[in-house]
Amino acid sequence: MITATAIAGCGDSSDTIDDKASLPTASAAPTAVADPAKKLTAAAEKTAATSYQFRAQDPAGAGTIEGSADPKTSSSTATMSVDLDAANKLTFQSIATGGAFFLKITGLPTTGGTDLAKYWLKADPAKITGTLSFLEAKDPIDVQGVVAHATNLKSDDGTLFTGTLDLSTAGSGGLLYDAAAAKELGDKAKAVPFSASVNPEGYVSGLKVSVPAYGTEPASEGSVTLMSFGSPVTVTAPTADVMPMPEQMYAVLNEQ
Numbered sequence: 001m002i003t004a005t006a007i008a009g010c011g012d013s014s015d016t017i018d019d020k021a022s023l024p025t026a027s028a029a030p031t032a033v034a035d036p037a038k039k040l041t042a043a044a045e046k047t048a049a050t051s052y053q054f055r056a057q058d059p060a061g062a063g064t065i066e067g068s069a070d071p072k073t074s075s076s077t078a079t080m081s082v083d084l085d086a087a088n089k090l091t092f093q094s095i096a097t098g099g100a101f102f103l104k105i106t107g108l109p110t111t112g113g114t115d116l117a118k119y120w121l122k123a124d125p126a127k128i129t130g131t132l133s134f135l136e137a138k139d140p141i142d143v144q145g146v147v148a149h150a151t152n153l154k155s156d157d158g159t160l161f162t163g164t165l166d167l168s169t170a171g172s173g174g175l176l177y178d179a180a181a182a183k184e185l186g187d188k189a190k191a192v193p194f195s196a197s198v199n200p201e202g203y204v205s206g207l208k209v210s211v212p213a214y215g216t217e218p219a220s221e222g223s224v225t226l227m228s229f230g231s232p233v234t235v236t237a238p239t240a241d242v243m244p245m246p247e248q249m250y251a252v253l254n255e256q
Contacts, residue, residue, distance in 0.1 A: 036155040036163075040196060040204070044147040047204045053228040054078075054141055056175035057221070065175060068233045071139040074099070075235040078140070097235040101125045103245065116246070120238040123245040129254050141224055143204050146170060150194055158198065165194035165209055176209045176222035184214040203229045 033039055051070035067078020075097040082090045090107035102120045149170035153163035167182040167189040182189045197206035208223045 033155040036153040043198045043204045044144045048144045051233045052226045056224040070233040119243045121245040127250045161196045164191040166190045
């Protein structure tokens with residue numbers, strides 16, 4: 001689960017994003033699609049082959065993540081801010097480019113040691129194994145991976161697709177759901193409510209997963225909006241104020 005301790009983000013998204021315009025919504029004039037799985041798979045393949053901007057709601061409700069990615073160049077960047085209370089906020093930024101991954105965190109309490117907020121922390125992606133591993137991926141949303149595990153798909157108009165997602169095989173969860181949910185839900189994890197939207201150009205423009213309550217965790221909803229398909233994504237690795245990620249920070253990140 002992404003929490004205030006280890007939420008990471010990457011940022012380079014200047015466009016105004018309209019969540020309501022891109023997330024799945026009801027259709028006014030239904031016309032049943034004969035093979036919705038085939039159509040959605042084709043849209044996912046098209047989306048994964050181009051650059052895009054994204055906005056995601058953390059499934060834990062801690063905040064939102066905005067960013068951009070270009071799977072062709074294995075580059076991504078985004079930003080996330082979390083309000084801890086009325087006076088304190090954490091901001092996470094990350095940059096992935098050329099096989100390198102950098103993370104910057106501001107708002108951490110100082111303890112008299114190195115002020116990490118001044119530095120870009122160069123991380124080893126192989127050591128980030130928790131939910132936050134999506135940050136260093138060339139395709140952070142992994143639209144193809146998500147759609148590949150969707151079942152029982154239906155669509156009345158070819159723009160809104162509803163069905164279920166098998167969390168037990170769909171991977172770590174990333175931006176859409178808490179990775180722990182797949183284990184804790186048991187058999188329920190095999191059929192979690194899922195929806196996706198496809199825009200007129202044939203790109204997947206929204207994903208949503210509704211995870212039921214489990215253990216002490218309340219029901220949650222993870223959603224991702226994608227837009228600005230094909231727009232250039234400029235990512236530059238920092239060259240000043242860079243230091244290796246402290247080993248203790250990996251432990252914090254991997255708790256998630």
